[in-house]
Amino acid sequence: MSTSAKSISILSPAILVPALRDAVVKLDPRQLIRNPVIFVTEVVAVLVTAIFIQDSAGGVGAGFSGQIALWLWFTVLFATFAEAVAEGRGKAQAESLKRSKSDLIAKKMLFAGQPGNKGCEIIPATALKIGDIVLVEVNDLIPGDGEVIEGVASVNESAITGESAPVIREAGGDRSAVTGGTQVISDWLKVRITTKPGETFVDRMIALIEGAKRQKTPNEIALSILLSGLTLVFLIAVVTLYGLALYSGTDLSVAVLAALLVTLIPTTIGGLLSAIGIAGMDRLIRFNVIATSGRAVEAAGDVDTLLLDKTGTITFGNRMASEFLPVSGVSEKELAEAVLLASLADETAEGRSIVALAKSDFGLSEPRIVGNGTTSIPFSAQTRISGIDIEGRRIRKGAVDAVLRFVGLDKAQASPEFNKAVDAIARTGGTPLAVAEADRLLGVVHLKDVVKPGIKERFAALRAMGIRTIMVTGDNPVTAAAIASEAGVDDFLAEATPEQKLDFIRKEQTGGRLIAMCGDGTNDAPAPAQADVGVAMQSGTRAAREAGNMVDLDSSPTKLIEIVEIGKQILMTRGSLTTFSIANDVAKYFTIIPALFPVTYPQLGALNIMDLTSPQSAILSAVIFNALIIVALIPLALRGVKYRPVGAAALLSRNLLVYGPGGLVAPFIGIKLVDMAVTALGII
Amino acid sequence: MLLGRFAYLVPVLAIAGGLVTKPRVPASSGTFPTDRPLFVGLLIGIIIILGGLQFFPAPALGPIVEHFAMLAGQSF
Numbered sequence: 001m002s003t004s005a006k007s008i009s010i011l012s013p014a015i016l017v018p019a020l021r022d023a024v025v026k027l028d029p030r031q032l033i034r035n036p037v038i039f040v041t042e043v044v045a046v047l048v049t050a051i052f053i054q055d056s057a058g059g060v061g062a063g064f065s066g067q068i069a070l071w072l073w074f075t076v077l078f079a080t081f082a083e084a085v086a087e088g089r090g091k092a093q094a095e096s097l098k099r100s101k102s103d104l105i106a107k108k109m110l111f112a113g114q115p116g117n118k119g120c121e122i123i124p125a126t127a128l129k130i131g132d133i134v135l136v137e138v139n140d141l142i143p144g145d146g147e148v149i150e151g152v153a154s155v156n157e158s159a160i161t162g163e164s165a166p167v168i169r170e171a172g173g174d175r176s177a178v179t180g181g182t183q184v185i186s187d188w189l190k191v192r193i194t195t196k197p198g199e200t201f202v203d204r205m206i207a208l209i210e211g212a213k214r215q216k217t218p219n220e221i222a223l224s225i226l227l228s229g230l231t232l233v234f235l236i237a238v239v240t241l242y243g244l245a246l247y248s249g250t251d252l253s254v255a256v257l258a259a260l261l262v263t264l265i266p267t268t269i270g271g272l273l274s275a276i277g278i279a280g281m282d283r284l285i286r287f288n289v290i291a292t293s294g295r296a297v298e299a300a301g302d303v304d305t306l307l308l309d310k311t312g313t314i315t316f317g318n319r320m321a322s323e324f325l326p327v328s329g330v331s332e333k334e335l336a337e338a339v340l341l342a343s344l345a346d347e348t349a350e351g352r353s354i355v356a357l358a359k360s361d362f363g364l365s366e367p368r369i370v371g372n373g374t375t376s377i378p379f380s381a382q383t384r385i386s387g388i389d390i391e392g393r394r395i396r397k398g399a400v401d402a403v404l405r406f407v408g409l410d411k412a413q414a415s416p417e418f419n420k421a422v423d424a425i426a427r428t429g430g431t432p433l434a435v436a437e438a439d440r441l442l443g444v445v446h447l448k449d450v451v452k453p454g455i456k457e458r459f460a461a462l463r464a465m466g467i468r469t470i471m472v473t474g475d476n477p478v479t480a481a482a483i484a485s486e487a488g489v490d491d492f493l494a495e496a497t498p499e500q501k502l503d504f505i506r507k508e509q510t511g512g513r514l515i516a517m518c519g520d521g522t523n524d525a526p527a528p529a530q531a532d533v534g535v536a537m538q539s540g541t542r543a544a545r546e547a548g549n550m551v552d553l554d555s556s557p558t559k560l561i562e563i564v565e566i567g568k569q570i571l572m573t574r575g576s577l578t579t580f581s582i583a584n585d586v587a588k589y590f591t592i593i594p595a596l597f598p599v600t601y602p603q604l605g606a607l608n609i610m611d612l613t614s615p616q617s618a619i620l621s622a623v624i625f626n627a628l629i630i631v632a633l634i635p636l637a638l639r640g641v642k643y644r645p646v647g648a649a650a651l652l653s654r655n656l657l658v659y660g661p662g663g664l665v666a667p668f669i670g671i672k673l674v675d676m677a678v679t680a681l682g683i684i
Numbered sequence: 685m686l687l688g689r690f691a692y693l694v695p696v697l698a699i700a701g702g703l704v705t706k707p708r709v710p711a712s713s714g715t716f717p718t719d720r721p722l723f724v725g726l727l728i729g730i731i732i733i734l735g736g737l738q739f740f741p742a743p744a745l746g747p748i749v750e751h752f753a754m755l756a757g758q759s760f
Contacts, residue, residue: 233738241741248745264737304709466715512707585737593744603752604744648716656726 015088019081022088026080034216036228037270038079040235044258045072051255064616065255067683068623072262075627079271082634086278093285094206101181101202106143109133109190125180125197132193136184142191144180145200150190157182177545201545205290217298220277223574227266227273230582234264241596250600256619260596263588263622268581271630272637273574279638280570287562288553289535296549300516300533301567304466305508306560307493307501307517307531310473310480313558314455314487318349319431319447321357325421326443335443336362339435342387342395345376350433350447351386354397395437397445403434407441414441429475429482449483456488458561461645463490467564472496472504472517501527516560518552535560569640572651576641576659577633583663584629591622591671610672613679620683621675625667628674 026032032039048069055062104125120135125143128134133149136142142155152170155178166185169178178191180200195201216224238261245252277294284291291297308314326335340358343351344366358364377396379386385398385406396406400422404414411419418434421444425432433445459469471492473480480494493504505515505527516533528534529547536548545551552559587610594608595615612618641655709715717723753759 230734237738237741241745244742244745510707512709582733582737586733589737589740589744593741597745597749601745601749601753603756603758604749606752607744607748649720649722652716652726653722656722660729 014092015085018091019084019088022084023077023081026084027076032076032080035079035270035274036224037231037265037267038076040231040265041072041079041262041267041270042076044262045069045076048072048255048258064620065253067620068255068259071620071623071627072258075262075267075271075623075630078627078630079267082272082275082630082637083278085634086275086282086638089282090278090285097202097206101206104141104143104180106132107135107137107140109135128193128197130193130196134191134193135188136191137188138184138186141183142178142180142189144193144197145195146178146191146193148176148178148189149192151188153184153187153189155182155189156185204292215293215295217277217294219298219571219574220273220294223269223273223578227270227578231265234261238264245596245600248597248600250597252596256596259619259623260588260592263592263626264585266578266581267626268584268629268633269574269578270581272577272633275634275637276570276573276577276640279640280566282638283566283569283640284550284563287559287566289550289559289563290553291550293549296533297563297567298570299514299567300563301569301571303514303516303533303564303567304468305513305515306462306467306469306564307472307505307515307527308469308489308560309518310449310471310475310483313518314471314489315449315451315483318353320353320450321350321433321445322430322448322450323446324357324443325425325446327415327418327421327441330442333362333364335435337364338395338437338442339397339445340364341367341390341393342397342435345388346379346386348379353447354445393437395435397433397435400432400434400444403436403441407436407439409441418444427478427482429479429486449479451483451487455558458558459488459490462561462564464645464647465564465568466647472501498526502530505530516564518548518560533560533563535563565643565645566640569643572643572655573637573641576655577637579656580633580659580663580666583660584626584667586664587667587671588622588626590668591618595619610668610675612672612675617675617678617683618671621671621678624674624678625670629667629670
């Protein structure tokens with residue numbers, strides 16, 4: 001998505017104006033019935049409007065019922081407006097995606113079976129079928145989702161990921177998936193289309209962002225049931241009040257009872273409930289994560305076990321040289337020099353890290369390799385050594401046993417300190433790389449999987465949140481244990497095969513845990529599918545992307561941590577606003593009950609602790625406050641309650657203290673202020 | 685009266701049935717401890733506020749108003 005769409009503020013007219021229009025459209029009772037509390041409010045608003053019309057026709061003072069009706073309609077409108085604003089930003093993003101997708105053309109290959117790029121037919125991308133082979137050349141946009149079958153090209157995926165650095169896509173392996181709407185910026189690709197137009201990744205993204213497939217999440221359903229129950233209970237309370245009043249000789253008007261009902265039912269949380277969920281999905285999108293359902297986002301908030309791949313997530317994924325350990329009779333510098341020479345032609349990350357370490361720690365400069373006597377020996381899986389023949393010197397580096405064979409020794413014959421160094425490295429989870437010149441062992445290079453900086457703190461934060469982190473790796477248990485303790489994970493799964501990962505997840509799930517994991521390879525696909533929250537990397541294979549219920553466009557596995565935080569934040573925001581909404585009711589009784597019986601029971605005036613001007617102004621003020629508080633809380637609902645990684649009990653007590661007493665006190669002050677305004681304006 | 689007694693039993697039994705099918709979740713620091721003052725306070729607070737909100741109108745028109753009337757020297 002484009003950066004311009006991302007930076008839209010919720011207060012910009014681009015969102016507010018369409019949101020106002022949508023808010024009115026959402027008043028349709030058929031849509032509103034999904035939200036029982038607000039639906040009841042609308043029914044009551046219709047009822048009071050009818051009374052207002054009857055009153056005006058009858059010529060009696062209709063001002064009061066008219067104003068109550070007006071503010072009841074505002075209550076409903078503010079609730080639908082909150083939802084519309086929450087959807088607004090997603091809609092703006094979807095629009096910009098739609099623009100990027102329109103007018104795609106495809107070069108369909110007519111002779112797909114033959115090599116070469118001859119014979120293309122230009123058709124619109126919408127006419128493509130699954131299995132079509134298309135040619136994509138420099139500067140062409142890829143017309144649809146597919147699999148590269150021939151060629152290597154760099155592709156700019158910024159339209160999808162916002163990441164401007166191009167990525168390499170090639171046939172075979174884990175980098176063969178391409179996404180429609182992305183641009184080839186060098187070379188060419190032959191792509192087999194694997195998705196029907198209209199169901200591509202961009203299409204699904206648009207649908208998700210627009211919320212077309214939005215369904216209520218389990219937590220939303222549970223909360224809706226609670227709120228509906230409360231609504232029912234308050235309905236009964238208000239209806240019985242009518243009978244009680246009749247007994248004491250007061251005939252309460254329907255408008256007044258309607259006002260009491262609407263102020264008591266939890267309209268605040270009812271009105272903001274869907275906005276909170278939508279805003280949560282939207283926050284994820286701004287983190288460049290697309291969730292396929294709100295359910296997954298919510299499950300993320302309840303996750304208690306996080307499975308992380310070691311490579312690329314916890315460590316950089318490349319083993320790097322960390323020290324040179326020479327045998328006796330060889331100086332460290334001599335070893336460094338020899339291994340530097342042997343690594344010059346080695347373009348692997350390991351080779352380059354050796355060169356870098358030799359240069360930085362020993363101040364060696366890169367010798368120039370000249371002359372005909374120089375042959376570099378590349379690494380092969382059979383010999384498992386590499387090196388160089390230079391000016392008569394034969395330097396080799398490689399796996400310990402292979403190098404020992406090269407010098408003609410077996411392990412028992414090697415010097416004890418050499419063996420000790422090798423064992424020490426293996427024990428700490430590193431990889432020993434032996435170095436020899438001709439038939440002389442020089443020493444060992446310690447290759448180490450380097451743990452990413454700052455990752456330990458993130459795991460500590462997760463532990464404080466009550467989430468266990470488990471490292472999954474194909475390494476042997478010794479290496480895994482060393483890295484696990486260095487990174488500070490709670491547990492690890494070593495020598496993991498895809499089946500073992502799956503079994504591990506199943507076992508944890510039967511123990512009642514909710515598992516989140518991320519994966520990017522085809523082999524990994526079953527595990528994220530089994531996990532409760534599976535995050536697939538955008539850079540990963542198509543199988544992995546479809547298995548997960550979230551796609552991370554930045555392909556950064558530590559994103560799981562933010563996803564969990566956003567999930568928790570959504571749940572906390574709902575809880576806080578429910579607390580606030582119910583605590584509000586106390587003040588409303590103190591406002592309305594004394595106002596209902598000014599004639600029969602003037603003594604009840606003692607309950608009018610806010611000293612409101614008149615019974616009418618008190619009732620109207622309560623209704624106005626009830627409507628305005630929804631608008632006032634829209635920003636909080638969209639932004640979410642602030643999350644701190646301090647554990648459930650501490651967070652809950654903090655939020656209860658803020659939103660409980662806050663919800664008790666706020667309406668006393670708010671209603672008094674509205675009453676003063678109503679009186680000053682002389683509305684009643 | 686029968687409705688008041690038995691209509692509440694059905695949903696409560698449904699909740700119990702729902703809980704039976706739920707898996708046990710091991711406690712962690714992300715779990716809300718139920719043996720602390722926080723939980724006790726929260727539970728009592730909810731009962732008082734929700735119960736109070738439902739029944740307030742009836743006592744307000746009965747004992748509360750009579751109390752104020754009595755203080756004003758009026759008796760029934």
